[in-house]
Structures are given as C-alpha cells and as structure tokens.
Amino acid sequence: VSIPRSSESRRTLAKNLRLLRAERALSQERLADLSGLHRTYVSSVEREERNISIDNLERLARALGTSLATLLSP
Amino acid sequence: VSIPRSSESRRTLAKNLRLLRAERALSQERLADLSGLHRTYVSSVEREERNISIDNLERLARALGTSLATLLSP
Numbered sequence: 001v002s003i004p005r006s007s008e009s010r011r012t013l014a015k016n017l018r019l020l021r022a023e024r025a026l027s028q029e030r031l032a033d034l035s036g037l038h039r040t041y042v043s044s045v046e047r048e049e050r051n052i053s054i055d056n057l058e059r060l061a062r063a064l065g066t067s068l069a070t071l072l073s074p
Numbered sequence: 075v076s077i078p079r080s081s082e083s084r085r086t087l088a089k090n091l092r093l094l095r096a097e098r099a100l101s102q103e104r105l106a107d108l109s110g111l112h113r114t115y116v117s118s119v120e121r122e123e124r125n126i127s128i129d130n131l132e133r134l135a136r137a138l139g140t141s142l143a144t145l146l147s148p
Contacts, residue, residue, distance in 0.1 A: 009132040009142050053125040054146075058083040068083050072128075073143040 010048040012074050013057075017046050020064045020071070035063035084122040086148050087131075091120050094138045094145070109137035 021031055028046070032039040036059055044050045045060075054068075061068045095105055102120070106113040110133055118124045119134075128142075135142045 007129050007132050009128050009135075012142075013128065051127040051129050053127050054083050054087065054131065055081050055125050057128065058081050061083075067147075068086075069143040069147040072146060073141075 009072060010051075013052070013072060014046045014048045016071050016073070017042075017060065017064075020066060024064065026064075031060070031063055035059040083146060084125075087126070087146055088120050088122045090145050090147070091116075091134065091138075094140060098138065100138075105134070105137055109133040 021028070028042045029039045032042045037056060041050065045052050057068055057071065061071045064071070095102070102116045103113045106116045111130060115124065119126050131142055131145065135145045138145070
C-alpha cells in the first residue's frame with residue numbers, strides 16, 4: 001500500500017469537513033447520503049487520501065449548506 | 075464527443091482563472107508552465123470541461139499567487 005501524498009489543500013479540506021460535520025451533528029454516513037457519495041469515500045477524504053474533484057467538492061459543500069470557498073478556507 | 079456536464083463550481087473557477095490570468099498578464103501557456111500542468115489542460119479547465127482535482131487546483135492557485143478559496147469564490 002503506497003502512502004498517499006497529502007497537500008495543504010487536502011489538510012484544510014479534511015479539517016473543515018470534520019468541523020462542519022460536527023457542528024451539524026452529521027455522521028460520515030449521513031453526509032455521504034446527503035451528498036450522494038459513498039461513506040468510505042467521505043472517510044478517505046477526511047483522511048486526506050483522496051485527490052477529490054471539484055464536482056464532488058461541490059456536492060459536499062451543498063450537503064453541508066456551505067460554499068466551496070468556505071470548505072477550502074484555512 | 076459527449077458534452078461535459080458543467081457545475082456551478084466549474085463556472086466560478088473558469089471565470090476566476092481568466093480574470094486572475096488577465097490581471098497578471100499571463101497566457102494559458104505561461105500559467106501552465108508555472109503550475110506544472112499542460113497548456114491544453116489549463117485551456118480545458120477554462121472551458122469548464124475538466125473535473126479538476128484539489129491537488130491541481132492548489133497548483134493553479136500557487137502559480138497565480140492566490141488561495142484556493144479565492145480561486146473558487148463567486
């Protein structure tokens with residue numbers, strides 16, 4: 001298993017995702033349902049393992065009721 | 075050739091890319107060189123055809139001297 005390269009942006013995203021989920025009391029599974037993604041996918045994004053695309057970032061932002069810019073702000 | 079689905083985020087990104095490039099007087103080719111991406115790739119992002127990943131978004135933001143959040147702000 002290769003260790004994935006993690007970028008600064010991935011770290012910021014992972015941190016914000018966890019924070020926003022906690023504020024809304026959403027589980028990874030519930031966020032996955034709301035955004036149309038798989039639970040293991042959301043989990044891997046929060047572990048900074050995924051090079052997530054802009055379309056999926058938009059799905060997550062919408063599901064959390066926030067903007068893409070907010071989701072990616074340090 | 076299938077017509078690619080374009081998301082709201084792709085439109086915002088494309089608009090900001092063109093604007094920031096213009097402000098800095100950078101050609102697509104020069105921005106591609108600075109960000110380590112291919113010229114045709116940058117061009118396709120500006121046409122909203124690419125589902126660009128977070129790592130490549132970070133490359134573009136760095137090359138433009140801006141933040142990922144700014145690059146994706148409406």
